[in-house]
Amino acid sequence: MSERVVLDHGSGGRRSRDLVRSVFRSRLSNAALDAETDAAVVALALDASPAGDVSNAADVRIAMTTDAHVVKPLRFPGGDIGRLAVCGTVNDLAVSGAEPRYLTASFIIEEGFPIADLESIVDSMADAATEAGIRVVAGDTKVVGRGECDGLFITTSGVGIVGPGREGIAGASRVAAGDVILVNGPIGDHGATIACVRNGIDTDPPLASDCAPLSGLIQQLYNSGITPHFMRDATRGGLATVLCELADMRSIQIQIREESIPVRDTVRGVCEIYGFDPLYLANEGTMICVVDQADASVAIQAMQAHPLGQSAVIVGEVLESGSARAVMRTAIGGRRVLRMLAGEQLPRIC
């Protein structure tokens, strides 16, 4: 039987990566694409090589990325598809070491979609763009027949300027043994919120998505004199998948401590009910940040001074040696090897 795309190819885990590699990378291959970073960092100068090779560039380096957003429901506590579409692209640029500058947005709208809903979604895009200090400079709309899309899909693309000394962040080229790993806040809020909304579960206190632009928080780090060695927002696949990707990219061993990882009690409760692991829940405004050990306390202070980093904390470190993997010291003293998300997390059967 001929192979077809299945839903799991979009889970953000290993199967997504396999699809990207086998279908897309193999046919569109170039240095920037092959780096498999959240945003491509390329040179934009007259004498830059056609491949966008950064090392040959005389001056301007930009980061460029695109992200399609399909979320059910379109509106959820803490955000909506509009806010998500702005933040997702802004964050991919920002964690790649870029100052996000311009966005484009294209909308695929299902016939019959209420204009008032569209207005409110675009209003929240405008708010998120203001928060992120970015402008939406071009766009496109397509309307498809009823049933040909699920309400509204939004794709955003963005560019940003990569400042001097920051071109290695996306590729994690400066990550080294002894570096410490920080997160800016509690993990799993977005994934837990969406699971609860979809299944009609109310929590006390109520949950909200962490959906937010990280550019301001990251600017705060630069302002304090820190150049992180690596940053990545822990979206689909969660914290564990990002750590596995980093371990893989640089062939290093990463160790985190379960007790240090911030998880809200409500999110833990939702995870207990469904049998989810918070390490694999999606986030939309939570990132890991790897810094030199000597910079750790300054980085924590800088993050904590920003509203999105108030509970910033060190969760682990890059070890001196060991094979390429991410491991976790469990709260009861055991040791657990982390793996990339394989398939969506499913609610327990019993």
Next chain:
Amino acid sequence: MIFVDEYRDRELVHSLSRQIHAESRRAIALMEVCGSHTMAIGRFGIRSLLPDHIRLISGPGCPVCVTEIGYIDHACAIAAEPDVIITTFGDLIRVPGSLSSLERERARGADIRVVQSSLDALHIARDNPDRKVVFLGIGFETTAPTTAAAIAQAARDGVSNIFVLSAHKVMKPAMMALVTGGVSLDGYICPGHVSIVTGAAMYKEIVAECGVGCVISGFEPADILLAILMLVRQAERGEHAVEIAYKRAVTWDGSRPAQRLMDDVFVPRDAVWRGLGTIPASGLGLATEYNRFDAEGAFTVDLPVAKEPAGCRCGEVLKGRCEPADCPLFGAPCTPENPVGACMVSSEGTCAAHYRYHNE
């Protein structure tokens, strides 16, 4: 978080571990029957807290893992019938059948929806009166009462377009069949959630006939270690007994309303367990009064000859005869993202748990 943190307390966990080390002399083999136990043992690193001579074997308590391949074929065939909506727990979607899987059938256009309970399937049936809604009923005494509740509700409300393809099973005959079939065990770490429904009394027969200890455990590290400690003490004393290490949830008699629902809607029948073969009276079919809801009778479909994947040792893994890593397919090509056998598909499957937590 109450009811969680106190059972993950480092000092409590380590004191239980120390007691096990101090009291355990004999080499023993214990089977954790339930897939949630298998996952918890991996996730918390419980093995690293036990002496080497205590062997933990993963048992047949993952509903997806013991579902025979012919059942997946049957579900795929019904999915291809006109006007059918298949409703299923998510774990079943990716289990490979002989020729296809529900995931592939869905990609080819079949209407297959993931639900979290049989009652969701009943809602879908009400919302789609022109379609036939088939619920894939899998699982043990934990899920069977919920399927029974949905069917009883459908009967009361006159909903006639919901059907169950039942692969529901009960635990006791399988636990007895394993021991009488030659699997050498000193004790069972008995499933906590099943026991909430059945009550602890169910295990008396296993203890009496099979000569193994039965201790019912919860799912937190302290629960599991306490159950192991109680089984160690039984073994050291040379005794076998039913004990409850999960008293905050499990009683001697279980849940009478859940038992009544099951007794009402289902009747025992022989069932094929993947890897274990046919076990008499270990399955649940629909009772005569409810057989109009039986998908087996409502659809006539051609089924391929059920074909187990070549080389797959799921069956032996389920009997504790081999470790997942002993299977030639484990890790390559059989992985959670590209599973060959059922034990790798379900997040509670033995192979998936080993892949996720033990792979160094």
